[in-house]
Amino acid sequence: xxxxxxxxxxxxxxxxxxxxxxxxxxxxxxxxxxxxxxxxxxxxxxxxxxxxxxxxxxxxxxxxxxxxxxxxxxxxxxxxxxxxxxxxxxxxxxxxxxxxxxxxxxxxxxxxxxxxxxxxxxxxxxxxxxxxxxxxxxxxxxxxxxxxxxxxxxxxxxxxxxxxxxxxxxxxxxxxxxxxxxxxxxxxxxxxxxxxxxxxxxxxxxxxxxxx
Amino acid sequence: xxxxxxxxxxxxxxxxxxxxxxxxxxxxxxxxxxxxxxxxxxxxxxxxxxxxxxxxxxxxxxxxxxxxxxxxxxxxxxxxx
Numbered sequence: 016x017x018x019x020x021x022x023x024x025x026x027x028x029x030x031x032x033x034x035x036x037x038x039x040x041x042x043x044x045x046x047x048x049x050x051x052x053x054x055x056x057x058x059x060x061x062x063x064x065x066x067x068x069x070x071x072x073x074x075x076x077x078x079x080x081x082x083x084x085x086x087x088x089x090x091x092x093x094x095x096x097x098x099x100x101x102x103x104x105x106x107x108x109x110x111x112x113x114x115x116x117x118x119x120x121x122x123x124x125x126x127x128x129x130x131x132x133x134x135x136x137x138x139x140x141x142x143x144x145x146x147x148x149x150x151x152x153x154x155x156x157x158x159x160x161x162x163x164x165x166x167x168x169x170x171x172x173x174x175x176x177x178x179x180x181x182x183x184x185x186x187x188x189x190x191x192x193x194x195x196x197x198x199x200x201x202x203x204x205x206x207x208x209x210x211x212x213x214x215x216x217x218x219x220x221x222x223x224x225x226x227x
Numbered sequence: 228x229x230x231x232x233x234x235x236x237x238x239x240x241x242x243x244x245x246x247x248x249x250x251x252x253x254x255x256x257x258x259x260x261x262x263x264x265x266x267x268x269x270x271x272x273x274x275x276x277x278x279x280x281x282x283x284x285x286x287x288x289x290x291x292x293x294x295x296x297x298x299x300x301x302x303x304x305x306x307x308x
Contacts, residue, residue: 060266061294067269071238071284081242084262085229088246089304091265095258096298097305098266112305123266 053116057102094119122163129153129160140164148174234262235282237269248273249296256293257282270294 048056101116130140132153138146148170153161161171172183232244243259246268250256254272261267270293271282285293 064268064270065287065290067239067267068271068285068290069287081234081236083231083233084244085231086244086246086260086262086265088230088232088244091246091260091268092258092297092301093304094265095260095268096301099294099298100305115305127264 048117048120050113053113053120054101054104056120057098057116060098061102125160126163127160129157130164132157133161133164235259237271237282241267243269247297247300249293249300251292251296254289256285256289256296258293258297 097112097115097119101112133151134140136150136152138151143165146166148167151171151174153171153174155175158168158171158175162168168180172180175183177183177186232246234242234244236242237259242262244262245257246260247258248255249258255274257271257273259269259271270285270290272285272289274281274283
């Protein structure tokens, strides 16, 4: 990142940045899978959905409706349409589509890996409030996946010997605490975060024909 | 942001959340996603059988049409990517 780029960000912006395990340094969102692998992955998902939608001959009546539940509908729809577009090869004009799918794939893989690991330990995700975190056996590398499974980050890091999520973020160099007691994302994380944001902003401007 | 949605159990024994419903050429398509695996989804057509709401299978061309309709309806979601 160029020095003059750094100057446009104020300390206030840095204070407002929230750091979670998502902000892992150098998290390899764009290196795990090639573009071809991503396209193949999306085509498999769409084919599976097509098969499911067209192969059943039975009729489901409304009496099969079960109690409602809370889910992030927007995020799910966004993933489905991104999958459909990439599978169809329609990626022109949406510059972040392939990186978005790469991130989606990694996030799903990570979530599924940790979910399976915890289910094998007898964890029932339908009864999250009953989970005894002291009984969990997780490693630091499982934190992101466990977080994606909607488990309590504070309780999770305690099982790893930390005092809480702040302690975890500080000890892993993700936040810096000053004498005044105020904490900010660490310089390294901040630069990484802002660099990604700048690149994204630049891509968007170029896309809109406003490149500087 | 989480929303409260209805769920339904299909003939594969899996519970799906109903995430959207779109009318296309006088047909009502419902979009279902497995509550335990958000990548697992399918589309059914909503109809009425003996005064009861029913969810029936669709053909390949309807699948393409319904998926395109979902994409068109929500394409603005991707503009911020």
